[in-house]
Amino acid sequence: MTSVKVYGPGCKRCETTVDMVRDAAAKLGLEIEVEKITDPKSIAMAGVMSTPGIAIDGTLVHAGGLPDKTKLEGWLSA
Amino acid sequence: MNSDLTHPSHPSRPDWLWHLGVVAAVALWWMLYHQLAPLAEWITGLLPVARHSHTGEAIAFFLYDVPKVMMLLTLIVFAMGVVRSFFSPEKTRALLSGKREGVGNIFSAGLGILTPFCSCSAVPLFIGFVSAGVPLGVTFSFLIAAPMVNEVALVLLFGLVGWQVAATYLAFGLGIAIVAGFIIGKLHLEGWLQDWVRDIHSGASASTQIAGESMTMIERYRAGTQAVWEIFGKVWLWILLGIAMGALIHGYVPEDFMVKIMGAEAWWSVPAAVIMGIPMYTNAAGVIPIVEALLGKGAALGTVLAFMMSVIALSLPEMIILKQVLTYRLIAVFIGIVGSGILAVGFLFNLIF
Secondary structure, three states: OOEEEOOOOOOOOHHHHHHHHHHHHHHOOOOOEEEEOOOHHHHHHHOOOOOOOOEEEEEEEEEEOOHHHHHHHHHHHH | OOOOHHOOOOOOOHHHHHHHHHHHHHHHHHHHHHHHHHHHHHHHHOOOOOOOOOOHHHHHHHHHHHHHHHHHHHEEEHHHHHHOOOOOHHHHHHHHHHOHHHHHHHHHHHHHHHHHOOOHHHHHHHHHHHOOOOHHHHHHHHHHHHHHHHHHHHHHHHHHHOOOOOOOOHHHHHHHHHHHHHHHOOOOHHHHHHHHHHHHHOOOOOOOOOOOOOOOOHHHHHHHHHHHHHHHHHHHHHHHHHHHHHHHHHHHHOOOOHHHHHOOOOOOHOOOOOOHHHHOOOOOHHHHHHHHHHHHHHOOOHHHHHHHHHHHHHHHHHHHOOOEEEEEEHHHHHHHHHHHHHHHHHHHHHHHH
């Protein structure tokens, strides 16, 4: 099971990112667990400076703006 | 990461088509832009109103200004979207972390314009900078410049008021960010951060690398287009409302109406403008058309610029976000210093122009 963390204070783009992650995983047939991190302290501790940020199994793969769909699928299946 | 090789993104469209498309779009833009004035006159002429009546003036103003501003905005936001894709908060932080105050403040204010920034990530960005050893004052220069000197404000000033005012706004906006950050740095207020922010200092690693990111030129174009959609989604209604308001003032409010309350003679109008601007929170798009109309009716340039800077740079919602990392004392100092800078700019302008 892949664990995905989405970092963001809860703005609209962060919600969209969560949906995008779920959609991509569904498309690839992957079972994932998505966690939303909204606390600014935890966001900062993870090294994310521009939100939304995405970490997959503890590795930060993206920060700032909506992720690219194709890339997102690439990160999830890597 | 070899995943880029196995997942070529969007293989359907070749690169040259993108380059060609961008060039063609810019050419088309150029042609259309130069036809806007005759087009607006022509449409106004078709309407059953006298061209030089109040209504005629207001309609012609509206029909010319709306497409002009929208087109300028599209071009500049796209260009800035592409330029910004070369910058990121992580790179900016790496550039700034070794810098000393003074030079650091100048760099920081400049990078504030170029680095992608959204006020919703102000807090993580602040912590990221401070924890990586970017001096507090240098961080503030960034946080003041990033929202205040932005392409939307500059485009609207350029399109509606003229390049001189846009250039002046750019210069003085940067000036305030540099000087205010420098003073905050000299005051050594690190102790006035919230406790947990100070504790994080040693904790976070300064060299966070983001594993999956690298961009092709095509992706940068996409970033530009995405920026256009995003900004338009946010500001189009404000621009319409603002210009409609501007058109009404343009057509109906008598010349010199504003001279008494917002003219250069009324010295108290500058502090009043700054204070009124603090609780108001809108983006540059909502203010500027009103600004233009006020200027046209005799309001003093300094007063109007002070109002605009105050609305954009000193806003209550942003203070509430910053409250998570700053104590009230530090926020008060921040408002005091930036507010004084804006006041000084306002008075200076009223004196010169």
